[in-house]
Amino acid sequence: MWKEGDWGIKHGAQLRRPAPVWKEEFVSLIGQTLGQYQIVEFIGAGGMASVYKAYQSSLDRHVAIKVLPAQHALTPGYKERFIQEARAVAQLSHPNILPIYDFGLEGDLSYFVMKYVPDHTLADLMGQPLDLIRVSHIVGQLAGALDHAHAKGIVHRDVKPSNMLLEGDWLLLTDFGLAKITEASTVITSTGHIFGTPAYVSPEQAEGLPLDHRTDIYSLGIVMYEMVVGRVPFEGSTAMRIINKHIHELPPPPSTLRPDLPAVVEQVMLKAIAKKPEDRYFRALDLTIALREAVESASRPKHRIDKPAMPALRPEEIPAQPPVARAVPPLEAKAVAAASPPKQGRPFSYFGLSLLVVILLLSLIGGAFFFFTPGEGADESALAAATSGSPTPAAVSPTSTPTHLATATPVSPTASPMPTATLPAATALPTATSPAAAPTSLSAPSISGTLAIPVKVGPEFKVFLTGFDGAGINGPAPVSLGNARQPMFRRDGQAIVVNGTETGALRGIFVTDSQGGGPQPLNDRGEAFWPVWSPDGTQLSFVDLDKGRTVFRQNSQLAKSEADYTQVQINNVNLTANNLVWSDDNRLIFQGCADWLGQSGECGIWAADAATLEPVRLTSNGGLPTDARNGLLTYMLAEDGDWEIYLIWLNSGESLKLTDNTSQDGLAALAPDGQSVAYVSDESGSWAVWTITLSDKQKQKWFEFDPQRATIDVNNWSEERMSWTH
Known part of the structure; x- marks a missing residue:
């Protein structure tokens, strides 16, 4: 020595x-x-x-x-x-x-x-x-x-x-x-x-x-x-x-x-x-x-405006976008669908696998695991009566003008129905047909519905199911899904899919009904992250960390062998991605780099038609998609030490920054009608659920989290999301 x-x-x-x-x-x-x-x-x-x-x-x-x-x-x-x-x-x-x-x-x-x-x-x-x-x-x-x-x-x-x-x-x-x-x-x-x-x-x-x-x-x-x-x-x-x-x-x-x-x-x-x-x-x-x-x-001008405060946009000033007949490449991106693979064999891959396998405890409630459960001593009347006060309105101004980024063609879902046997069958939804990029007039939306919110309870990941009164978390009858992460409601609101943590009693992707029915396994992959429903609810897609963050697709029933999975590929290259969402006009949206071009230099948020898999880059930043519906996409981006929320109109690529605080604002979820965004923030000094309406940019604080019931782990936000159903 x-x-x-x-x-x-x-x-x-x-x-x-x-x-x-x-x-x-x-x-x-x-x-x-x-x-x-x-x-x-x-x-x-x-x-x-x-x-x-x-x-x-x-x-x-x-x-x-x-x-x-x-x-x-x-x-x-x-x-x-x-x-x-x-x-x-x-x-x-x-x-x-x-x-x-x-x-x-x-x-x-x-x-x-x-x-x-x-x-x-x-x-x-x-x-x-x-x-x-x-x-x-x-x-x-x-x-x-x-x-x-x-x-x-x-x-x-x-x-x-x-x-x-x-x-x-x-x-x-x-x-x-x-x-x-x-x-x-x-x-x-x-x-x-x-x-x-x-x-x-x-x-x-x-x-x-x-x-x-x-x-x-x-x-x-x-x-x-x-x-x-x-x-x-x-x-x-x-x-x-x-x-x-x-x-x-x-x-x-x-x-x-x-x-x-x-x-x-x-x-x-x-x-x-x-x-x-x-x-x-x-x-x-x-x-x-x-x-x-x-x-x-x-090294180059930004494609968005960050911090300067801008005057509030009146609804009539938000540009309405006409239907788009074909995909138009973004200003910064190449025509990637037709790009040829590189001549030399090994592509750059900066993402690779990430994420240390977190060692979690089993559910704290007497061995109970992975199911929705009412709190001890709860009854229906107590649950109905639990509230946490009136919402607090606050005016808000957008902090950046819309910035043109990209356009893409909406297409209809192509999956054939294959409903899960014991869950409610997916309700047919109208096919999205070129939704307007931004409404020209919106009435004040009514905020209601159910949120699936990821939290930590001690060392355990949980998903709470609650209305905007917070009763599902703070009331006498809390409803939680133990050992679970990354919730996503099916579009008809009748089922919810989650990533079961590998250290929980159940691993892989699971689905329950929206009322807390018994969980049913859809696969047993311990590192299956960001499961998402297809628009018609008959298919799922997810990212497998054990397979180098490769994106897979399966039918919405139990996958029993490798033959039940399909690897998603672009230009014959396996798609590797993070923070997957699936829009209602059948686009897979994800954060990643253009590995299908043979190198990983073109990174950002991408949208790829789920049928043709022709990708279009929406952003060139490190933003993470959180939700997509009604022609809109929400994503969150860590800036100057805190998370902020952005909105993109998918047809036009117009982008709008929704929050600009020194606080942490993230886990954005779009309302079922697309008129509001719910998110989690500590703007008021305590963690709370907020909403912001897109017509007048009004913010409302709905309820704070009881720290004795649940904690918000902002260090894991890059891997989490919240979901909102009617």
């Missing part, structure tokens, strides 16, 4: 380590055989292993072998831990993760066999600022790899440039799980051993605290900082001095080291390396979206 004073700085950029004292032990392996691999060349030594080039005669190829020090074999339980972690890491399959071919134990040596990459690492590019677009591309690739691992419950713990192999401009992240396997330290503190590399270690890692996936977000943020300004934020002559800075000191503002750095990019960088894990981006995907939007907004 190295002594604490052996660490040094090279060119003020990053720590470079001397060769370990056991290097000679590994050099002596040249010419020997480990398993079926003949070692032919010593490549180098790192903090926890040495790497060789080896020849595998059975497949006539060269491989890389990473050999761990023999001293680890003396640690009790090491071999069992090595096998367990090696098998887990070997299950990772992502274009930006170096694949593991094999692993083994031979005597006191343990080793991994990996793809041989003869080129360089990202560390070779460090020492000078990189172009921001290139930084965005690199971060996107690394984020996809990390999110994929985090979704499998694997935390890297040692994210740094020397673990990022380069094949041209393609990155391969390596050494997943190595720190956990070895239980050896590359940093030594007075409190004991911790994992990581001083220049990139997170504060919680430096203090030896319990870790989750957000430690990798921090380390990725440090790598991003180094790429942008040419040096790491914290430097020192010893490891102890550096890790002390990670814990106690604020990083130098990047703009002081790169004066031409846009402020929006600096904000993203500093959030990624916040001291507290809860202040960072929750997912690497969120960091990618924020960085890409910041870089794009700094």
Whole structure:
């Protein structure tokens, strides 16, 4: 091992380590055989292993072998831990993760066999600022790899440039799980051993605290900082001095080291390396979206107007949109339907899998799980009598004028009816026929109906079913759906579909009737996110995180085998997406990047006709779709540390910002008649349900959440939604 004073700085950029004292032990392996691999060349030594080039005669190829020090074999339980972690890491399959071919134990040596990459690492590019677009591309690739691992419950713990192999401009992240396997330290503190590399270690890692996936977000943020300004934020002559800075000191503002750095990019960088894990981006995907939007907004004019307050629009000033006969590409997008796939095989994929599998408790109510249930001691009269006061009206002005973004052709649903056997059959709805983009005159809407609201109760995800009096949450007879997320009412209001959390008693997609009837499984995929109904209620679509965020479609009955699913493809490329919604004019709307073009540079909200799958980009920002009906789309966008709500008229692409507060405003759901939007906000100082009418922009606060009954977890809003039925 190295002594604490052996660490040094090279060119003020990053720590470079001397060769370990056991290097000679590994050099002596040249010419020997480990398993079926003949070692032919010593490549180098790192903090926890040495790497060789080896020849595998059975497949006539060269491989890389990473050999761990023999001293680890003396640690009790090491071999069992090595096998367990090696098998887990070997299950990772992502274009930006170096694949593991094999692993083994031979005597006191343990080793991994990996793809041989003869080129360089990202560390070779460090020492000078990189172009921001290139930084965005690199971060996107690394984020996809990390999110994929985090979704499998694997935390890297040692994210740094020397673990990022380069094949041209393609990155391969390596050494997943190595720190956990070895239980050896590359940093030594007075409190004991911790994992990581001083220049990139997170504060919680430096203090030896319990870790989750957000430690990798921090380390990725440090790598991003180094790429942008040419040096790491914290430097020192010893490891102890550096890790002390990670814990106690604020990083130098990047703009002081790169004066031409846009402020929006600096904000993203500093959030990624916040001291507290809860202040960072929750997912690497969120960091990618924020960085890409910041870089794009700094390099070209925005396609929307953000903060300047504008005069209130009178109903007659909102432009009515004539029916559109054919799709018209958005101003910023290509004619993507006819685009040819790239000639070279591997597309950029910045999204990949995301999302750490959250460990939840079973329902707190005596083992009750995943069903609508009245509260203890409840009766119908008590439920009917429960209210939380009168709504509070407040005038509101729109904060941006409509901005032209895109147009698309509405089409009729094409699915053939196949109703679920024991649920109410879907009520036939009129086919949408070119709805007006914005009404020219609206009477004051009557606010009524039922909301399905996602909340947290302790560690458990729940969906509450309530009217606008809040009785379903705050009254004596609360109605909740346990271990459930991402609710969506069927358009006839007779059924609701949810994503059952994997740690709940029921996993996958489930459906109940709107009155809380027993749940029925529709599939058992544990990572099936954002389930949505087709307009006629006979089909479902969802995003499978375990399949790289691929979008699938199935009939609205139990899927028993893979043959019951259809992968959604564009240009023969699997559609990968987030935050899926399905409009009543049969368009799949989602947040994603144009992977079907062979690269992931064109990101934003897209709409694709569900029959022809011809995509049109609606926005170029990191907005997340939440609901679509009556020719309208709501989405929410995190800006300057808070969520705001936007509205798009799908026929014309006109966009309007509905909220502009320092508060958090999100989970927007359109009224069944399309005349109002319900949302959750802490504008009044407490979490509450609000509505805003689209004709006069009047806001009303309806009820506050009882914090003893339910909490709003804004950190999970990027994965949630609310639904509204009549």
